[in-house]
Amino acid sequence: MCGIIGYVGKEDSVGILLDGLRRLEYRGYDSAGIAVSGKNGISIVKSRGRLQCLQDKINAGERPFGNCGIGHTRWATHGEPSDANAHPHRCGHVTLVHNGIIENYMQLKAERLAEGVIFHSDTDTEVAAATLNHFYTGNPIAAIAKTVEAVEGSYALGILFDDQPETLYAVRRDSPLVVGLGSGENFIASDMTVLLQHTKRYLLPEPGEIAVIRKDGVEMFGLDGKPIVKEVRTADWDAGTAEKGGYPHFMLKEIHEEPDAVRRCLSPRIRNGHIELNISGLPDEALAKTERIHIVACGTAMHAGLVGRYAIESLARVPVEVDIASEFRYRNPILGKNDLVVLISQSGETADTLAALRLAKEHGIRTLAIVNVPGSSIAREADDVLYTWAGPEIAVASTKAYLVQLAVLYLVAVKLASLHETLSAKEESALCKELLEIPEKIQEAVESEPAVLECAQKLKDAQHVFFIGRGVDYTLCMESSLKLKEVSYIHCEAYAAGELKHGTISLIEQGTPVIAVATQPALYPKTVSNLEEVKARGADVMLVCGKDANVEADLAANVLRVPNVHDVLAPMAAIVPLQLLAYHIAVLRGCDVDKPRNLAKSVTVE
Numbered sequence: 001m002c003g004i005i006g007y008v009g010k011e012d013s014v015g016i017l018l019d020g021l022r023r024l025e026y027r028g029y030d031s032a033g034i035a036v037s038g039k040n041g042i043s044i045v046k047s048r049g050r051l052q053c054l055q056d057k058i059n060a061g062e063r064p065f066g067n068c069g070i071g072h073t074r075w076a077t078h079g080e081p082s083d084a085n086a087h088p089h090r091c092g093h094v095t096l097v098h099n100g101i102i103e104n105y106m107q108l109k110a111e112r113l114a115e116g117v118i119f120h121s122d123t124d125t126e127v128a129a130a131t132l133n134h135f136y137t138g139n140p141i142a143a144i145a146k147t148v149e150a151v152e153g154s155y156a157l158g159i160l161f162d163d164q165p166e167t168l169y170a171v172r173r174d175s176p177l178v179v180g181l182g183s184g185e186n187f188i189a190s191d192m193t194v195l196l197q198h199t200k201r202y203l204l205p206e207p208g209e210i211a212v213i214r215k216d217g218v219e220m221f222g223l224d225g226k227p228i229v230k231e232v233r234t235a236d237w238d239a240g241t242a243e244k245g246g247y248p249h250f251m252l253k254e255i256h257e258e259p260d261a262v263r264r265c266l267s268p269r270i271r272n273g274h275i276e277l278n279i280s281g282l283p284d285e286a287l288a289k290t291e292r293i294h295i296v297a298c299g300t301a302m303h304a305g306l307v308g309r310y311a312i313e314s315l316a317r318v319p320v321e322v323d324i325a326s327e328f329r330y331r332n333p334i335l336g337k338n339d340l341v342v343l344i345s346q347s348g349e350t351a352d353t354l355a356a357l358r359l360a361k362e363h364g365i366r367t368l369a370i371v372n373v374p375g376s377s378i379a380r381e382a383d384d385v386l387y388t389w390a391g392p393e394i395a396v397a398s399t400k401a402y403l404v405q406l407a408v409l410y411l412v413a414v415k416l417a418s419l420h421e422t423l424s425a426k427e428e429s430a431l432c433k434e435l436l437e438i439p440e441k442i443q444e445a446v447e448s449e450p451a452v453l454e455c456a457q458k459l460k461d462a463q464h465v466f467f468i469g470r471g472v473d474y475t476l477c478m479e480s481s482l483k484l485k486e487v488s489y490i491h492c493e494a495y496a497a498g499e500l501k502h503g504t505i506s507l508i509e510q511g512t513p514v515i516a517v518a519t520q521p522a523l524y525p526k527t528v529s530n531l532e533e534v535k536a537r538g539a540d541v542m543l544v545c546g547k548d549a550n551v552e553a554d555l556a557a558n559v560l561r562v563p564n565v566h567d568v569l570a571p572m573a574a575i576v577p578l579q580l581l582a583y584h585i586a587v588l589r590g591c592d593v594d595k596p597r598n599l600a601k602s603v604t605v606e
Contacts, residue, residue: 002087002099003029003073004177005194006158006168009185009215013069014058016198020187021051021071023194025595029073031086035095037160038066042095046072046086067215068166070158070188072097078105079122089126091117092133093162098125099190100155100175108150128157140164144171144210145223154351158188168213172205174377176349179203179211179218181232186213192235193392200235204375233375237392249593251395251487251583256446258403258576261390263439265407270436273429275415281384282368288419290340293320296328296356297344300398301405303479305344307571308409310472314568315423315431316416325352328359335365342412343369346393346401348376357381370408372401386412395594397486399579402479403442406572410435413568434566438573441563445576448560449584452577455542455558456584462513465492468500468534469517470527476517476571480578486596487586497530510538517544517578519562519570524549531555544574 003024007016017034032054033046043064047053051073072087078101079085087097102108105124112130113119119126131150136143140161154174161169170177170188180187180195180202188211189195192202203218205211209228212219220228247253269276279287293312295305302324309320323333325343329352335341341360345353348371357378360367369382372390379385388404414431417423423431459465465484467477477494484492495504497516508514514534518527524545531541535555543556547564560581562573586593 002075002190003194004097004099004156004158004188004190005071006069006170006188006213007185008068008166008168008213009182010067011185012065013067014063014065017069017071018051018055018058019197020189020194021054021073024073024190025051029075030081031074031076031083032072033074033086033088034064034069034071035088035090035097035160036064036066036069037165038064042090042160042162044088044090044095046083046088048081048083048086068160068168070095070097070160070168072158077101078124085121085123087125089121089123089129091126091129093136094129094133095160096125096129096132097158098128098155099177100173101153102128102151102155103153104151124153128155132159136161138163140169141210141212141221141225144169145225148173148208148223156190166214168211170205170211170213171209173207174351174354176347176376177205179205179213181218185215186218188213193237193394196235196237202233202235203230204233204380205230206380249395249583249587251397251399251593254393254395254400255576255579255583257391258400258446259439259443261400261404262407262442262572264389265404266411266435266438269411270432273425273432275411275418275428275432277386277411277415279368279384279386282366284419286366287416289338290318290416291338292336292340293318294328294333294335294339294341294360295320295322295344296325296341296353297322298325298350298352300402300479300482301344301346301350301353303475303482304402304405304409305342306475306478307406307472308342308413310475311410311413311568312416315413316420317422318416318420323356325350325356328356335360335363337364339365341365341367343367343378343382344371344405345369345376345378346372346388346390346398346405348373348378350378354378354381370405372404396596396599397483397582397593399483402575403572407435407438410569410572431566434569438565438569441565441573442576444563445573446580448562448577449580451560452580453584455560456581456588458540458558459513459542459581460585460588462490464507465490465513465515466504466507467492467494467515467517468497468527468530469494470497470523471520472568472571473517473519473523473527473574476575476578477515479575480515480517480582483579483582484585486599487582487593488589488591489597490585497527500530500533505533505537508534508537508539512539513542514539515542515544515578516556517574518549519544519546519574520567521546522567528555544577546570
């Protein structure tokens with residue numbers, strides 16, 4: 001959740017570090033700081049609050065100077081947001097920034113206290129700095145290796161040593177970290193998108209690998225101190241894709257990018273009416289033997305998994321379980337030898353999902369990752385990977401990522417149905433045709449924005465909102481409710497419409513907003529009956545339905561119609577106006593849309 005940036009080169013590092021921190025804001029943070037190594041040693045400036053607070057301190061005379069430095073945006077875990085708890089942290093000869101969590105910090109802190117170390121913060125990070133300083137006797141690599149052996153948890157560290165001028169050190173265990181390769185300058189960062197304005201070339205350190213970064217080159221070492229040769233990778237994104245491109249917010253830009261993102265995801269994998277997943281380690285013969293699928297994810301990705309369950313069970317008749325990753329880890333799941341565990345994560349770094357993947361592998365179960373970020377931890381550790389090819393998603397609230405995750409799950413569903421012979425060749429071809437037309441349908445849904453804005457005006461002052469739906473529409477309600485509460489801070493809940501009379505309807509009173517999703521013709525009459533029930537109790541109803549649905553004039557105050565698509569694919573179009581609704585309500589309420597309070601883009605701790 002925190003963000004790291006580091007630089008060493010010919011330029012003054014302060015501007016580069018601050019620019020990197022601005023590009024890391026999307027990860028969520030409550031304080032920020034930099035440490036710069038210069039002629040007078042290492043200088044630290046840090047502040048609680050937004051980056052402007054840090055900038056104000058620098059402008060007020062605390063500006064350091066030097067060509068080597070590290071920066072950090074912190075999202076509080078240990079200790080409240082404060083200047084003292086902000087990173088970087090220093091102990092003895094060591095200054096560092098840290099992304100992740102130190103699980104045994106209390107034990108390590110007790111050891112350092114016994115040695116007479118005085119701590120100035122409540123953070124686990126300062127304990128990591130003290131532990132590294134404890135082991136440091138002039139050999140940075142040896143000290144880092146001993147620290148990695150002593151420290152338990154998930155973390156990435158960017159490190160400066162007092163007596164190692166113009167040199168950065170970095171190491172990771174599970175938390176994301178990249179090393180950017182420039183010309184006469186090199187970098188570290190939590191996210192490659194931060195570095196795109198400087199370079200597209202990078203290295204991906206594996207857990208336990210130590211990077212030594214100087215302006216004229218980068219060396220990699222193992223914990224045994226032996227050199228490691230790493231593959232140089234090249235990012236296929238450009239810096240412009242990580243900018244707003246004229247949109248007021250990244251979230252809106254990314255919703256408008258959905259048609260192209262879904263097209264990039266689907267088109268290369270559909271050939272002559274057939275799905276070609278091209279999973280090298282999971283050939284059709286192995287996929288055909290799959291008896292049960294476990295989809296494991298968190299948040300929006302888990303909601304995509306719920307839609308995937310409907311699609312796979314409906315089309316392929318293969319049983320699917322969907323688990324929240326943090327629950328899957330601890331419920332001792334029953335896994336069979338012919339099961340497949342599918343992990344979904346936009347970043348590929350989600351801590352609980354990564355832990356679930358490792359649990360599945362410990363049981364000898366094949367794992368398939370659906371991720372957006374090549375080279376991410378989940379992508380590297382899974383047996384097989386299907387990339388979503390969405391490009392960068394900067395806004396904390398996922399929109400574009402959700403659509404491409406759905407797209408990949410539909411590809412898997414159709415492929416499984418073909419292999420399990422629950423779809424004829426003609427039916428598969430027809431569904432492939434429908435999938436290829438989906439980007440146009442999404443574009444049509446995006447163009448409903450004026451009608452959505454009208455609905456947003458009516459809902460902007462609501463204190464509570466309820467979403468109801470049946471079947472796959474209920475899963476859409478769950479994602480829509482999450483999106484609205486994430487960015488607007490309105491309390492909202494999603495309920496299966498058939499459950500209203502089992503308690504929920506007691507919450508409906510005069511003026512309560514109820515948003516119903518009803519895209520499935522077979523379930524439409526049942527959902528309409530539920531709407532009549534809430535209307536009778538004073539609810540203000542908004543309905544999302546198909547273009548051709550027969551809606552009685554007095555059923556809903558507002559109706560948002562979505563393009564007609566195959567029933568099983570309806571979520572791909574129906575979610576779009578609901579994403580736009582959340583966005584516009586948040587804007588009308590004056591919320592920080594791209595950086596909602598207390599949230600982070602990549603959840604790299606439990």
